[in-house]
Amino acid sequence: MYMVRLNTVMHAFSFVIVVIAGVLVIPWLVSIGADDGASDSFFKAIGLTLMFGYIFWRMTCKRVGDPELQVRDGFLLAALTWTVAPAFASLPLLFQIPGLSITDAYFESVSGLTTCGATVLSDLDKLPLSINFWRCLMNWVGGMGVVVLSVAILPLLGVGGSQAFKAETPGPMKNEKLTPRIAQTAKGLWGVYGLITSANILAFWWGGMSFADAVMHAFSTMGLGGFSSHDTSFGHFNSPLLEAIAVFFMMLAGINFSTHFLALTRRTINPYRVDREAHAFWLLMIGSVLLVAYYLWRENTYSDFLTALRFASFNVVSIATTTGFATTDYNLWPVFAPVFMLFLCCFATAAGSTGGGIKMVRAQLLLKQSYGELRRLIHPRLQVVIKLNGRTFGTSVLYSILAFVFLYSATIIVCTMMMLFSGADVVTGFTAIIACINSTGPGLNLVGPATTFAVLNDFQIWVCSAAMLLGRLELFTLIVVFSPDFWRR
Numbered sequence: 001m002y003m004v005r006l007n008t009v010m011h012a013f014s015f016v017i018v019v020i021a022g023v024l025v026i027p028w029l030v031s032i033g034a035d036d037g038a039s040d041s042f043f044k045a046i047g048l049t050l051m052f053g054y055i056f057w058r059m060t061c062k063r064v065g066d067p068e069l070q071v072r073d074g075f076l077l078a079a080l081t082w083t084v085a086p087a088f089a090s091l092p093l094l095f096q097i098p099g100l101s102i103t104d105a106y107f108e109s110v111s112g113l114t115t116c117g118a119t120v121l122s123d124l125d126k127l128p129l130s131i132n133f134w135r136c137l138m139n140w141v142g143g144m145g146v147v148v149l150s151v152a153i154l155p156l157l158g159v160g161g162s163q164a165f166k167a168e169t170p171g172p173m174k175n176e177k178l179t180p181r182i183a184q185t186a187k188g189l190w191g192v193y194g195l196i197t198s199a200n201i202l203a204f205w206w207g208g209m210s211f212a213d214a215v216m217h218a219f220s221t222m223g224l225g226g227f228s229s230h231d232t233s234f235g236h237f238n239s240p241l242l243e244a245i246a247v248f249f250m251m252l253a254g255i256n257f258s259t260h261f262l263a264l265t266r267r268t269i270n271p272y273r274v275d276r277e278a279h280a281f282w283l284l285m286i287g288s289v290l291l292v293a294y295y296l297w298r299e300n301t302y303s304d305f306l307t308a309l310r311f312a313s314f315n316v317v318s319i320a321t322t323t324g325f326a327t328t329d330y331n332l333w334p335v336f337a338p339v340f341m342l343f344l345c346c347f348a349t350a351a352g353s354t355g356g357g358i359k360m361v362r363a364q365l366l367l368k369q370s371y372g373e374l375r376r377l378i379h380p381r382l383q384v385v386i387k388l389n390g391r392t393f394g395t396s397v398l399y400s401i402l403a404f405v406f407l408y409s410a411t412i413i414v415c416t417m418m419m420l421f422s423g424a425d426v427v428t429g430f431t432a433i434i435a436c437i438n439s440t441g442p443g444l445n446l447v448g449p450a451t452t453f454a455v456l457n458d459f460q461i462w463v464c465s466a467a468m469l470l471g472r473l474e475l476f477t478l479i480v481v482f483s484p485d486f487w488r489r
Helices: 002-034 039-060 071-089 091-096 102-113 129-144 146-151 162-168 182-207 211-222 240-253 257-266 270-274 276-298 305-320 336-344 360-378 395-421 426-437 458-472 476-482
Strands: 386-388 391-393
Touching (some): 002 071, 039 071, 039 091, 071 476, 091 129, 102 129, 102 458, 129 182, 129 211, 182 211, 182 240, 211 240, 240 305, 257 270, 276 305, 276 336, 305 336, 360 386, 458 476
Antiparallel strands (some): 386 391
């Protein structure tokens, strides 16, 4: 019975591979236009990707059962896409960059597509334009989700994508639909995403970036990915104006894109007014920026408060939203500031945004549940009702959030222990895992903003790659595929 479903999933996955090949055409054209010497690498990558897509299609096209993906099919397609797609995405890097290992190339592509932004590459300023463009484009595509991109076209190919969309979409409220058909929802979200990205590109260009840098950094900003075309990241520009523009768009990307979608389609700001998760996110960002700025000023890291506010605003928002850009080596700041920033990245962004972590809505619901339990200690007969945004949340949702947070914590502990077992020091190992599972990018110590993950050995790189994948798919989507019950009838 499930072998038929497996064929259906693999058939759908063959079209996902073709989509990847189609996306690879964009940097190939950039390479041809820039004449940067990387066009052959992209051409070979496109050819290999199309070949594998055709092979999977031929193997499964005559054995597909019901084309509509079911629950387990959606989980399997999401897991396949996010684990295998980076292998194809890494091909241009392998073909173009001398001495780059398969391990490092896969890590770089996983980091790009999961919008983590951690890198093993150096001398970024010397790379071909199209290679840097591809890295940043991976951030942008991964930001909304390559599965959602595929869902938008799968119905045209006779393969429904509702379950794939639910499996990939972050947050605890996966069953909500913004439009009657799931494909329309995916297309609508991508439309809003593209519209805001276009505004970001124009703003960066107006602010003084070259057009190429504006496009690449807008891709990384809206995807909250943090890849840059410069070794010194956003600090390369040394521009308060560009930093302010980036902060604004990082804040936009940290909000649920469903809220943006509803605001634009209904032509009203009411969705922002009623989105309690967005309110909590904004208040947390403003309060955190002011706190860190005051701390840096008090500790004489910067001589005046305005300078401290400038650097705190950009770097706090960048790390808290899991973007990972940097304008300075905050690894050298007094220890409270960088540790607090990494703490924020664990939960600050909204569900349905392009950010990582456990999401603000889960933190809000857990706080409400904890407060309710405290009240119940005083009033044992009290019936606690948990509400957010006018909705009442039952025990099933709260139990699933508790299970998620436990699994999230356990994954951090296990991965950190693996890093320590393999020789990493505790600060490097722990912060590398925090940065990877939350899709943040830089950690502290040896993997801080002024260095790269190239200092890690191959085993540690694979552990970090696994952490990025687990974090991007919110743990359950990937882990459930390895459960014996998943494969039983």
